[in-house]
Amino acid sequence: MMLHEALAIGIPPGKETKRLLDNGFVRWSDLYSRRQAEVLVDGLRAVAALDCATTIKDRLVFSLLGAAEMPAFLSRWDRFNLKPFEGMANHRYTQTTLAVECNLLSPVGRGTIPRRLEAATRALQWFIDSRQRPPKVETTVPGRRGRKKTDWDVLVTTGSSVKQALQAGSVSVVVTDPPYFDDVQYGELARLFHVWLTIYDPSITVDESAEAVPNNTRGVSSADYEATIAACLAESRRTLKANGRLILTFHNKKVAAWRALAGAIARAELKVTALAAVLAENQGDHCKRSVNAMLHDLVIECAPVTASRLARPSLEFRPKSCAEKNLAAMGLALADCVAACEAINIGIAYRAHLKRLGVRKRLIE
Known part of the structure; x- marks a missing residue:
């Protein structure tokens, strides 16, 4: 049975x-x-x-x-x-x-x-225990603007980041971790949990159509990915204060992924202000042992575009390994293409920065 x-x-x-x-x-x-x-x-x-x-x-x-x-x-x-x-x-x-x-x-x-x-x-x-009083936690439905900051300690909301429950110009720092292009099919992996969730609540339905991940089976292209990420970043820019910062992390071995990210950042009217590389993956993991896996993430700091001149971003780390230098080169190329609104040329800019850094081996194709 x-x-x-x-x-x-x-x-x-x-x-x-x-x-x-x-x-x-x-x-x-x-x-x-x-x-x-x-x-x-x-x-x-x-x-x-x-x-x-x-x-x-x-x-x-x-x-x-x-x-x-x-x-x-x-x-x-x-x-x-x-x-x-x-x-x-x-x-x-x-x-x-x-x-x-x-x-x-x-x-x-x-x-x-x-x-x-x-x-x-x-x-x-x-x-x-970490607070002098129990925190006041509020929830809101997707898309509804949040209450004034004094009304809650923690605001929890669900839904798409295309429409966020925060007031305009109210945020000092946005920390976000967008999908790394098509590396992880979050919706398909979550299907297993959704099946079990319907046992608890049969009324629950799941719509994967708006997921910001390229997927040939569902007909989601790199252009769709760029458009969705751009909409999410533009909404985050709306919530930022004039001197606020948006920080995101990214890595990928496909130039197409970086091109889409550059296009999204430019369309959101953001500029790249600083870059850093961090070791983000465990090289001892099963799928990363004895293979040429990318183990670092590029941390990208962005700010709203203003009328002031766009200066070259600061490189907040000294790249030493080949992998770090490749990320540094791609980060600088990303900043150049975002500033010029020419994401299509990111591959050319990446190779030029690799040459300046004295690196012959390309890890991103």
Whole structure:
């Protein structure tokens, strides 16, 4: 007997879900052992039946949904770290020849429900203890402007960044992490969680059409990506104070990705003011061992464009390795093309800056 009709839904085709289909998984239920599925289904139903505030139930469900990332037939055993990894570790649906079943009810181990609940409790207690009074948390529906700053300590909202719940000219710093072009198919990876979420609340529907990630299956192009990122950055510029700063991180091995980002920043009427490179990835990760992976992120500081002359951005680090010099060259090329509103020439500018830095090996093509 099927545990729940939601789990019987066929896995839809896609750029990322193709990995599952190619390995013989047909339905979402195929990824889990029966006992894992029973624990999750019974847990979600039990939380839904609780007589308590919806916010409390939602937080409990969040922990259960997190445990759903440990499917028995996708979780990979890592012989270097001696522990299982999630079915979507490294932002991919795992393909493994040595799967390991996580006991979701165990008080010890990676990713179990008791440990997730304990971590949530500790985080909440730390948040309360770190303040002289309990913080006032407000929520707002997507697109509605927020209240005055004195009305809340923390404002939580959901929805698209194309329309943000903040007043114009009210923000000193915006820190954002836009999708790294088509590197991660967030919507497809989230489908697994959405299936479990409908067991808790069958009325929930998900629309991936506005996701800012190029995807051939869904017909989303690099031009669509640029337009969406530009709209989000322009809205963030609206919220910035005159002397405010927007900081974002990015890395990619495709010139097309940097060209789209340059176009988005220019269309949002922002300028690049400073650059830095940070080591962002663990070279010991499974998918990055013994391969030519990009391990650094470029941190890009932007400011609203003014009538003043656009000076060349400061390079807030001294590039030493070949990877750092490649990022530095691309960052300087990005700034040049944003200032000139000529994103199409970013590849030429990148190669010119590489030559100035004395680097022959191009890591971005």
